[in-house]
Amino acid sequence: DAGVIQSPRHEVTEMGQEVTLRCKPISGHNSLFWYRQTMMRGLELLIYFNNNVPIDDSGMPEDRFSAKMPNASFSTLKIQPSEPRDSAVYFCASSLTEYNEQFFGPGTRLTVL
Amino acid sequence: KQEVTQIPAALSVPEGENLVLNCSFTDSAIYNLQWFRQDPGKGLTSLLLIQSSQREQTSGRLNASLDKSSGRSTLYIAASQPGDSATYLCAVSRVDSNYQLIWGAGTKLIIKP
Numbered sequence: 199d200a201g202v203i204q205s206p207r208h209e210v211t212e213m214g215q216e217v218t219l220r221c222k223p224i225s226g227h228n229s230l231f232w233y234r235q236t237m238m239r240g241l242e243l244l245i246y247f248n249n250n251v252p253i254d255d256s257g258m259p260e261d262r263f264s265a266k267m268p269n270a271s272f273s274t275l276k277i278q279p280s281e282p283r284d285s286a287v288y289f290c291a292s293s294l295t296e297y298n299e300q301f302f303g304p305g306t307r308l309t310v311l
Numbered sequence: 312k313q314e315v316t317q318i319p320a321a322l323s324v325p326e327g328e329n330l331v332l333n334c335s336f337t338d339s340a341i342y343n344l345q346w347f348r349q350d351p352g353k354g355l356t357s358l359l360l361i362q363s364s365q366r367e368q369t370s371g372r373l374n375a376s377l378d379k380s381s382g383r384s385t386l387y388i389a390a391s392q393p394g395d396s397a398t399y400l401c402a403v404s405r406v407d408s409n410y411q412l413i414w415g416a417g418t419k420l421i422i423k424p
Binding site: 202229231240241243246248253254289291293296297298299300301302303304305307 | 342343345347352353354355356357360400402408409410411412414416417
């Protein structure tokens with residue numbers, strides 16, 4: 199298996215623009231997670247999907263953030279409009295079930311100017 | 312509230328030494344504990360997962376132990392190599408929400424050739 203795939207790997211955008219991050223989880227995994235990592239706050243869970251359904255979105259910072267999982271093999275995290283404080287590395291992770299170890303993608307490094 | 316601490320924040324040792332990384336947590340009601348490594352600019356790689364009912368897990372030169380009663384876990388690396396240089400993070404999952412990982416800040420390990 200190719201592991202968790204994320205795109206793009208790097209994104210530089212200007213404040214106010216819409217940003218869409220993409221994730222393909224490991225085939226057969228029914229749990230998907232979006233995380234954000236910054237130097238100041240470390241790793242933060244943004245949202246958790248189970249069987250394509252959002253279970254916990256309490257970590258989504260603001261209404262500017264939204265996430266979807268239209269099918270078992272694809273998820274998106276959208277920021278609209280983006281702000282400089284959204285600059286971070288965004289990781290997608292998946293696991294076989296919520297009880298199993300999580301496997302992380304390579305991340306998307308987002309810079310908002 | 313669960314808090315996870317990793318000390319030291321950084322460690323530098325000569326190649327070939329055996330070493331121990333520490334992780335402590337404040338609430339013993341955990342579901343499992345996971346150790347990850349993160350290479351600069353890259354994602355997280357899962358190393359070992361210990362269920363709350365287990366005492367240790369081994370993978371190659373790595374051995375992780377868990378003592379729930381004292382709120383501690385250690386990651387033992389035998390015969391360290393320069394390729395082991397990375398940041399090592401531990402994370403515990405909550406009993407009441409197994410998917411929710413509480414993260415330590417990590418130990419940055421440098422193995423000197």
